[in-house]
Amino acid sequence: MPRRIGDVARGAGVGVETVRFYEREGLVDQPLKPMRGWREYDEAALGQINQIKLAQGMGLTIADMKVLKARAKGARAQFCGAVRETVAARLDAIDAEIAALSLKREALADWLKQCRRRGKRGDCPLYAGINALAPKRSKR
Amino acid sequence: MPRRIGDVARGAGVGVETVRFYEREGLVDQPLKPMRGWREYDEAALGQINQIKLAQGMGLTIADMKVLKARAKGARAQFCGAVRETVAARLDAIDAEIAALSLKREALADWLKQCRRRGKRGDCPLYAGINALAPKRSKR
């Protein structure tokens, strides 16, 4: 059972600064501070950090989580709607990201293939292109 | 034929600030400034920006391009080796990124499926979980 922020951090496998960051973001509830001394944490903080890690593993952003946390105070149906909305939006965003990366992947793979095919023929268009852009030397 | 930075920017479809950013990064050669007046650009700047856009489309980073540009002054064989190295490294990085995103994609899709399956049964574990983390209210 965690008592102080360092215990929470170690228990969740994150740094103390990270816990404090989550608190600033409002994702982890910061226990009230006694007028002197250290804050007293309980299991809730640990659970909240684990939920953050879970959500992060699914690709949700901190901003997404803030929205969902705000909605969690409302009725279950509303909350579920918000969850589905957020998850669907993030799914679309991630699909778009994957599509963009796949295009890049193909372009890079093609480039490598061309490189190997040209092999020793030594007609790299990029090298020619880059040096054509500095025509000072070729003009003499 | 571009004359001033604004012409270059319009011609390349980027902002003036972006051209200046590439100049600061050393990816676009900035023509010498006359003691008074405006710099005079030629086609080279346009070509360099187009190469940047191409490389970006393949997923190369600005840092990658800096390295390659530095190598372009050397012999062709050295340059080609550096290109292959950079491209291969970036390809690996992008594959890793795609793999990570695919995991997230699956997790999100699963979550949505679970949401729909639970449908009106109203037993969302996330809602329960979040509210269990604030047990103040349930204790009464």
Add this chain to the structure above:
DNA sequence: CTTGCATCCGTAGCAAGGTACGGACTGCAG
């Protein structure tokens, strides 16, 4: 009482790739 680690708190910095701003200047049209 002193050492020494932990916490508290605000603030600043990192990566990446730009974007924006403010004040001074330039050059051209009216």
Add this chain to the structure above:
DNA sequence: CTGCAGTCCGTACCTTGCTACGGATGCAAG
């Protein structure tokens, strides 16, 4: 001559998710 758009230049800001720093305090052991 004046107005106005465009440049020049340095610097600050943006996003995201942390991470680090520095000075002040707290607390327990020796």
